[in-house]
Protein backbone atom coordinates (compact mmCIF):
# COMPACT_ATOMS: atom_id res chain seq x y z
CA UNK A 1 0.00 0.00 0.00
CA UNK A 2 1.09 3.61 0.24
CA UNK A 3 1.85 5.04 -3.16
CA UNK A 4 0.98 1.89 -5.09
CA UNK A 5 -2.49 1.38 -6.49
CA UNK A 6 -3.94 -1.90 -5.27
CA UNK A 7 -5.97 -4.49 -7.13
CA UNK A 8 -9.36 -3.58 -5.75
CA UNK A 9 -11.93 -6.38 -5.98
CA UNK A 10 -14.69 -4.33 -4.37
CA UNK A 11 -18.26 -5.12 -5.39
CA UNK A 12 -19.07 -1.42 -5.54
CA UNK A 13 -18.13 1.31 -5.61
CA UNK A 14 -15.37 -0.36 -7.55
CA UNK A 15 -12.28 0.26 -9.64
CA UNK A 16 -12.34 2.83 -12.42
CA UNK A 17 -9.84 2.60 -15.29
CA UNK A 18 -6.56 4.30 -14.39
CA UNK A 19 -6.58 6.20 -17.72
CA UNK A 20 -9.99 7.63 -16.81
CA UNK A 21 -8.85 8.78 -13.37
CA UNK A 22 -5.74 10.36 -14.86
CA UNK A 23 -7.72 12.21 -17.51
CA UNK A 24 -10.23 13.44 -14.93
CA UNK A 25 -7.30 14.54 -12.76
CA UNK A 26 -5.70 16.50 -15.56
CA UNK A 27 -8.96 18.38 -16.19
CA UNK A 28 -10.08 18.74 -12.60
CA UNK A 29 -9.42 22.44 -12.00
CA UNK A 30 -9.94 23.77 -15.53
CA UNK A 31 -12.09 21.74 -17.91
CA UNK A 32 -10.94 22.33 -21.48
CA UNK A 33 -10.26 26.03 -21.04
CA UNK A 34 -13.57 26.80 -19.37
CA UNK A 35 -11.71 28.16 -16.34
CA UNK A 36 -13.57 25.90 -13.96
CA UNK A 37 -14.05 22.33 -12.87
CA UNK A 38 -16.97 20.28 -14.18
CA UNK A 39 -17.97 20.12 -10.50
CA UNK A 40 -18.42 23.91 -10.45
CA UNK A 41 -20.41 24.37 -13.64
CA UNK A 42 -24.03 25.30 -14.05
CA UNK A 43 -25.90 22.32 -15.40
CA UNK A 44 -27.61 24.76 -17.77
CA UNK A 45 -24.32 26.03 -19.21
CA UNK A 46 -23.33 25.34 -22.82
CA UNK A 47 -20.16 23.58 -21.73
CA UNK A 48 -22.01 21.18 -19.48
CA UNK A 49 -24.85 20.67 -21.96
CA UNK A 50 -22.26 19.43 -24.45
CA UNK A 51 -20.80 17.00 -21.91
CA UNK A 52 -24.32 15.75 -21.21
CA UNK A 53 -25.32 15.39 -24.87
CA UNK A 54 -22.04 13.72 -25.86
CA UNK A 55 -22.26 11.25 -22.98
CA UNK A 56 -25.83 10.36 -23.83
CA UNK A 57 -24.96 9.93 -27.51
CA UNK A 58 -21.93 7.74 -26.71
CA UNK A 59 -24.02 5.60 -24.38
CA UNK A 60 -26.77 5.15 -26.98
CA UNK A 61 -24.22 4.20 -29.62
CA UNK A 62 -22.30 1.71 -27.46
CA UNK A 63 -25.49 0.07 -26.14
CA UNK A 64 -27.18 0.23 -29.53
CA UNK A 65 -30.27 1.87 -28.01
CA UNK A 66 -33.05 1.86 -30.64
CA UNK A 67 -35.48 4.65 -31.55
CA UNK A 68 -38.40 4.92 -29.16
CA UNK A 69 -36.20 4.53 -26.09
CA UNK A 70 -34.93 7.30 -23.82
CA UNK A 71 -31.71 7.23 -21.82
CA UNK A 72 -32.14 8.98 -18.47
CA UNK A 73 -29.42 10.08 -16.04
CA UNK A 74 -31.04 10.04 -12.60
CA UNK A 75 -30.10 9.98 -8.91
CA UNK A 76 -31.23 7.85 -6.00
CA UNK A 77 -29.24 4.73 -6.86
CA UNK A 78 -30.53 1.51 -8.34
CA UNK A 79 -32.59 1.04 -5.17
CA UNK A 80 -34.86 3.98 -6.02
CA UNK A 81 -35.83 2.10 -9.18
CA UNK A 82 -37.23 -0.67 -6.97
CA UNK A 83 -40.06 1.80 -6.16
CA UNK A 84 -40.05 3.83 -9.35
CA UNK A 85 -40.69 0.89 -11.68
CA UNK A 86 -43.88 -0.29 -9.91
CA UNK A 87 -45.13 3.25 -9.31
CA UNK A 88 -44.94 3.98 -13.02
CA UNK A 89 -45.86 0.66 -14.57
CA UNK A 90 -48.13 -1.40 -12.34
CA UNK A 91 -51.20 0.75 -12.93
CA UNK A 92 -51.89 -1.03 -16.22
CA UNK A 93 -53.32 -4.22 -14.62
CA UNK A 94 -52.39 -3.87 -10.95
CA UNK A 95 -50.23 -6.99 -11.23
CA UNK A 96 -46.58 -7.79 -11.90
CA UNK A 97 -44.28 -10.84 -12.06
CA UNK A 98 -40.99 -10.97 -10.17
CA UNK A 99 -38.11 -13.45 -10.34
CA UNK A 100 -36.20 -13.46 -7.06
CA UNK A 101 -32.64 -14.68 -7.59
CA UNK A 102 -30.79 -12.84 -4.86
CA UNK A 103 -30.67 -10.00 -2.39
CA UNK A 104 -31.52 -7.07 -4.64
CA UNK A 105 -34.38 -8.70 -6.53
CA UNK A 106 -35.82 -9.75 -3.18
CA UNK A 107 -35.77 -6.15 -1.97
CA UNK A 108 -37.39 -5.04 -5.23
CA UNK A 109 -40.04 -7.77 -4.88
CA UNK A 110 -40.92 -6.74 -1.33
CA UNK A 111 -41.04 -3.08 -2.30
CA UNK A 112 -43.34 -3.72 -5.28
CA UNK A 113 -45.86 -5.47 -3.02
CA UNK A 114 -46.78 -2.05 -1.62
CA UNK A 115 -48.21 -1.06 -4.98
CA UNK A 116 -50.02 -4.08 -6.38
CA UNK A 117 -50.48 -7.81 -6.59
CA UNK A 118 -47.06 -9.36 -7.08
CA UNK A 119 -46.60 -12.87 -8.39
CA UNK A 120 -43.38 -14.67 -7.48
CA UNK A 121 -42.62 -15.96 -10.98
CA UNK A 122 -39.52 -17.82 -9.81
CA UNK A 123 -37.22 -18.02 -6.82
CA UNK A 124 -33.81 -19.60 -6.39
CA UNK A 125 -34.01 -19.36 -2.58
CA UNK A 126 -34.49 -23.16 -2.37
CA UNK A 127 -30.79 -23.63 -3.22
CA UNK A 128 -29.49 -20.48 -1.55
CA UNK A 129 -29.49 -18.58 -4.87
CA UNK A 130 -26.78 -20.72 -6.45
CA UNK A 131 -28.57 -20.99 -9.79
CA UNK A 132 -30.66 -19.05 -12.29
CA UNK A 133 -34.11 -20.50 -13.06
CA UNK A 134 -34.67 -21.77 -16.59
CA UNK A 135 -37.35 -20.41 -18.89
CA UNK A 136 -39.49 -23.51 -18.11
CA UNK A 137 -39.34 -22.72 -14.41
CA UNK A 138 -40.82 -19.23 -14.82
CA UNK A 139 -44.49 -19.10 -13.83
CA UNK A 140 -45.62 -16.14 -15.89
CA UNK A 141 -48.94 -14.36 -15.59
CA UNK A 142 -50.11 -13.10 -19.00
CA UNK A 143 -51.89 -10.24 -17.21
CA UNK A 144 -48.77 -8.93 -15.52
CA UNK A 145 -48.05 -5.27 -16.22
CA UNK A 146 -44.36 -6.20 -16.38
CA UNK A 147 -41.87 -8.95 -15.55
CA UNK A 148 -38.95 -8.05 -13.30
CA UNK A 149 -35.54 -9.68 -12.88
CA UNK A 150 -31.96 -8.84 -11.89
CA UNK A 151 -29.44 -9.76 -14.63
CA UNK A 152 -26.44 -10.26 -12.38
CA UNK A 153 -26.66 -11.13 -8.70
CA UNK A 154 -23.75 -9.24 -7.21
CA UNK A 155 -23.79 -10.99 -3.84
CA UNK A 156 -24.46 -14.58 -4.93
CA UNK A 157 -22.33 -14.53 -8.09
CA UNK A 158 -24.99 -15.68 -10.55
CA UNK A 159 -25.89 -14.18 -13.91
CA UNK A 160 -28.79 -14.75 -16.29
CA UNK A 161 -27.46 -16.21 -19.54
CA UNK A 162 -30.71 -15.68 -21.43
CA UNK A 163 -33.39 -13.02 -21.79
CA UNK A 164 -36.72 -14.44 -20.57
CA UNK A 165 -39.50 -14.83 -23.14
CA UNK A 166 -42.56 -13.07 -21.70
CA UNK A 167 -44.94 -13.08 -24.68
CA UNK A 168 -45.25 -9.32 -24.93
CA UNK A 169 -45.17 -8.47 -21.22
CA UNK A 170 -42.59 -5.66 -20.83
CA UNK A 171 -39.39 -6.66 -19.03
CA UNK A 172 -37.86 -4.51 -16.30
CA UNK A 173 -34.27 -5.45 -15.60
CA UNK A 174 -31.72 -4.41 -12.96
CA UNK A 175 -28.36 -4.48 -14.76
CA UNK A 176 -26.43 -2.59 -12.07
CA UNK A 177 -23.57 -5.05 -11.92
CA UNK A 178 -23.18 -6.22 -15.51
CA UNK A 179 -24.21 -3.34 -17.75
CA UNK A 180 -21.62 -2.55 -20.47
CA UNK A 181 -20.00 -5.97 -20.00
CA UNK A 182 -21.91 -7.84 -22.71
CA UNK A 183 -24.12 -6.98 -25.68
CA UNK A 184 -27.78 -6.40 -24.80
CA UNK A 185 -30.69 -6.36 -27.23
CA UNK A 186 -32.39 -3.31 -25.72
CA UNK A 187 -35.50 -3.84 -27.89
CA UNK A 188 -36.37 -6.89 -25.76
CA UNK A 189 -36.77 -4.70 -22.67
CA UNK A 190 -39.23 -2.16 -21.34
CA UNK A 191 -36.85 -0.70 -18.75
CA UNK A 192 -33.18 -1.35 -18.02
CA UNK A 193 -31.66 0.41 -15.04
CA UNK A 194 -28.27 0.41 -13.37
CA UNK A 195 -26.53 2.21 -10.56
CA UNK A 196 -23.27 3.59 -11.96
CA UNK A 197 -20.85 2.57 -9.22
CA UNK A 198 -20.20 -1.00 -10.34
CA UNK A 199 -19.33 -0.73 -14.00
CA UNK A 200 -19.85 2.83 -15.19
CA UNK A 201 -18.88 5.79 -13.03
CA UNK A 202 -18.67 7.02 -9.43
CA UNK A 203 -21.71 6.51 -7.16
CA UNK A 204 -24.50 9.05 -7.52
CA UNK A 205 -25.74 8.34 -11.03
CA UNK A 206 -28.40 5.86 -12.09
CA UNK A 207 -28.83 5.19 -15.79
CA UNK A 208 -32.31 4.23 -16.96
CA UNK A 209 -33.16 3.10 -20.48
CA UNK A 210 -36.91 3.25 -20.94
CA UNK A 211 -39.25 2.47 -23.81
CA UNK A 212 -40.99 5.81 -24.08
CA UNK A 213 -44.49 4.44 -24.59
CA UNK A 214 -44.39 2.91 -21.07
CA UNK A 215 -44.17 6.30 -19.36
CA UNK A 216 -47.18 8.43 -18.44
CA UNK A 217 -49.24 5.73 -16.70
CA UNK A 218 -47.98 6.34 -13.17
CA UNK A 219 -50.09 5.85 -10.06
CA UNK A 220 -51.70 9.18 -9.05
CA UNK A 221 -49.58 9.60 -5.91
CA UNK A 222 -46.26 9.00 -7.71
CA UNK A 223 -43.78 11.62 -6.45
CA UNK A 224 -42.86 14.20 -9.07
CA UNK A 225 -39.20 13.19 -8.97
CA UNK A 226 -40.05 9.51 -9.36
CA UNK A 227 -42.17 9.95 -12.46
CA UNK A 228 -40.36 8.79 -15.61
CA UNK A 229 -42.51 11.20 -17.63
CA UNK A 230 -41.14 14.20 -15.69
CA UNK A 231 -37.60 13.12 -16.49
CA UNK A 232 -38.31 12.23 -20.13
CA UNK A 233 -40.01 15.57 -20.78
CA UNK A 234 -37.10 17.50 -19.24
CA UNK A 235 -34.34 15.23 -20.62
CA UNK A 236 -33.18 14.31 -17.07
CA UNK A 237 -32.81 18.00 -16.20
CA UNK A 238 -36.00 18.71 -14.29
CA UNK A 239 -33.62 19.47 -11.46
CA UNK A 240 -29.84 19.34 -11.14
CA UNK A 241 -28.54 16.06 -12.55
CA UNK A 242 -25.44 14.32 -11.11
CA UNK A 243 -23.14 16.43 -13.31
CA UNK A 244 -19.75 15.11 -12.24
CA UNK A 245 -20.80 11.46 -12.54
CA UNK A 246 -22.21 12.07 -16.02
CA UNK A 247 -18.88 13.59 -17.06
CA UNK A 248 -17.05 10.57 -15.58
CA UNK A 249 -19.38 8.20 -17.42
CA UNK A 250 -18.41 9.97 -20.65
CA UNK A 251 -14.72 9.30 -19.93
CA UNK A 252 -15.44 5.65 -19.11
CA UNK A 253 -17.36 5.28 -22.38
CA UNK A 254 -14.39 6.71 -24.33
CA UNK A 255 -12.18 4.15 -22.61
CA UNK A 256 -14.65 1.37 -23.39
CA UNK A 257 -14.70 2.39 -27.03
CA UNK A 258 -10.91 2.10 -27.11
CA UNK A 259 -11.24 -1.50 -25.86
CA UNK A 260 -13.42 -2.49 -28.80
CA UNK A 261 -16.73 -1.34 -27.33
CA UNK A 262 -19.02 -3.84 -25.68
CA UNK A 263 -18.11 -6.82 -27.92
CA UNK A 264 -14.44 -6.15 -27.14
CA UNK A 265 -15.17 -5.91 -23.44
CA UNK A 266 -17.23 -9.08 -23.50
CA UNK A 267 -14.28 -11.11 -24.74
CA UNK A 268 -11.94 -9.59 -22.16
CA UNK A 269 -14.25 -9.99 -19.19
CA UNK A 270 -15.20 -13.55 -20.12
CA UNK A 271 -11.55 -14.58 -20.39
CA UNK A 272 -10.83 -13.02 -16.98
CA UNK A 273 -13.72 -14.85 -15.30
CA UNK A 274 -12.90 -18.16 -16.98
CA UNK A 275 -9.33 -17.95 -15.75
CA UNK A 276 -10.55 -17.59 -12.18
CA UNK A 277 -13.22 -20.32 -12.40
CA UNK A 278 -10.65 -22.71 -13.90
CA UNK A 279 -8.28 -22.20 -10.99
CA UNK A 280 -11.10 -22.71 -8.46
CA UNK A 281 -12.50 -25.79 -10.24
CA UNK A 282 -9.03 -27.36 -10.44
CA UNK A 283 -8.35 -26.68 -6.78
CA UNK A 284 -8.72 -29.22 -3.98
CA UNK A 285 -9.08 -26.46 -1.41
CA UNK A 286 -11.43 -23.91 -2.98
CA UNK A 287 -14.93 -24.45 -4.33
CA UNK A 288 -17.52 -22.33 -6.10
CA UNK A 289 -21.06 -23.32 -5.12
CA UNK A 290 -22.67 -21.64 -8.13
CA UNK A 291 -23.88 -24.06 -10.79
CA UNK A 292 -21.94 -23.93 -14.05
CA UNK A 293 -24.22 -22.24 -16.58
CA UNK A 294 -25.40 -19.74 -13.95
CA UNK A 295 -22.02 -18.31 -12.99
CA UNK A 296 -21.38 -14.60 -13.11
CA UNK A 297 -18.50 -13.16 -15.11
CA UNK A 298 -18.56 -10.10 -12.85
CA UNK A 299 -18.65 -11.45 -9.29
CA UNK A 300 -16.83 -14.72 -8.64
CA UNK A 301 -17.68 -16.29 -5.27
CA UNK A 302 -15.57 -19.04 -3.73
CA UNK A 303 -14.65 -20.50 -0.35
CA UNK A 304 -12.54 -23.13 1.38
CA UNK A 305 -15.37 -24.53 3.49
CA UNK A 306 -13.51 -23.49 6.64
CA UNK A 307 -14.33 -20.03 7.99
CA UNK A 308 -10.98 -19.61 9.70
CA UNK A 309 -9.09 -20.49 6.55
CA UNK A 310 -11.28 -18.06 4.57
CA UNK A 311 -10.37 -15.34 7.07
CA UNK A 312 -6.70 -16.28 6.72
CA UNK A 313 -7.02 -16.04 2.93
CA UNK A 314 -8.52 -12.57 3.15
CA UNK A 315 -5.82 -11.44 5.60
CA UNK A 316 -2.96 -12.72 3.43
CA UNK A 317 -4.55 -11.30 0.28
CA UNK A 318 -4.42 -7.80 1.77
CA UNK A 319 -0.73 -8.25 2.56
CA UNK A 320 -0.22 -9.32 -1.06
CA UNK A 321 -1.73 -6.11 -2.47
CA UNK A 322 -5.35 -7.13 -3.07
CA UNK A 323 -8.35 -5.58 -1.35
CA UNK A 324 -12.02 -6.33 -0.78
CA UNK A 325 -11.93 -10.08 -1.41
CA UNK A 326 -14.08 -10.81 1.62
CA UNK A 327 -17.48 -12.20 0.64
CA UNK A 328 -20.68 -10.31 1.45
CA UNK A 329 -21.62 -10.64 5.11
CA UNK A 330 -24.78 -12.56 4.21
CA UNK A 331 -22.94 -15.38 2.43
CA UNK A 332 -19.40 -15.39 3.84
CA UNK A 333 -16.43 -16.88 1.97
CA UNK A 334 -14.71 -14.80 -0.67
CA UNK A 335 -15.87 -12.76 -3.63
CA UNK A 336 -13.76 -11.28 -6.41
CA UNK A 337 -15.64 -8.57 -8.26
CA UNK A 338 -13.98 -8.27 -11.63
CA UNK A 339 -15.83 -5.53 -13.45
CA UNK A 340 -14.66 -4.00 -16.71
CA UNK A 341 -12.01 -1.82 -15.06
CA UNK A 342 -10.19 -4.72 -13.36
CA UNK A 343 -7.13 -5.31 -15.52
CA UNK A 344 -6.46 -8.87 -16.76
CA UNK A 345 -3.16 -8.64 -14.92
CA UNK A 346 -5.01 -8.24 -11.61
CA UNK A 347 -6.93 -11.47 -12.21
CA UNK A 348 -3.76 -13.30 -13.28
CA UNK A 349 -2.07 -12.23 -10.07
CA UNK A 350 -5.07 -13.29 -8.02
CA UNK A 351 -4.99 -16.72 -9.71
CA UNK A 352 -1.30 -17.09 -8.80
CA UNK A 353 -2.08 -16.03 -5.25
CA UNK A 354 -4.92 -18.59 -4.94
CA UNK A 355 -2.61 -21.38 -6.19
CA UNK A 356 0.18 -20.37 -3.83
CA UNK A 357 -2.22 -20.19 -0.89
CA UNK A 358 -3.45 -23.70 -1.63
CA UNK A 359 0.12 -25.01 -1.74
CA UNK A 360 0.93 -23.40 1.63
CA UNK A 361 -2.22 -24.63 3.40
Ligand SMILES: *Cc1c(COP(=O)(O)O)cnc(C)c1O
Pocket residue numbers: 012076077078079080104150152153154174175176177195196198
Ligand atom coordinates in the same frame (compact mmCIF):
# COMPACT_ATOMS: atom_id res chain seq x y z
C1 LIG B 1 -25.35 -2.54 -5.93
C2 LIG B 1 -26.61 -3.04 -6.50
C3 LIG B 1 -27.85 -2.42 -6.22
C4 LIG B 1 -27.97 -1.26 -5.26
O1 LIG B 1 -27.50 -0.14 -5.87
P1 LIG B 1 -27.61 1.32 -5.18
O2 LIG B 1 -27.16 2.21 -6.29
O3 LIG B 1 -26.70 1.30 -4.00
O4 LIG B 1 -29.02 1.54 -4.80
C5 LIG B 1 -28.98 -2.91 -6.82
N1 LIG B 1 -28.92 -3.95 -7.66
C6 LIG B 1 -27.76 -4.58 -7.95
C7 LIG B 1 -27.75 -5.73 -8.88
C8 LIG B 1 -26.58 -4.14 -7.37
O5 LIG B 1 -25.42 -4.77 -7.65
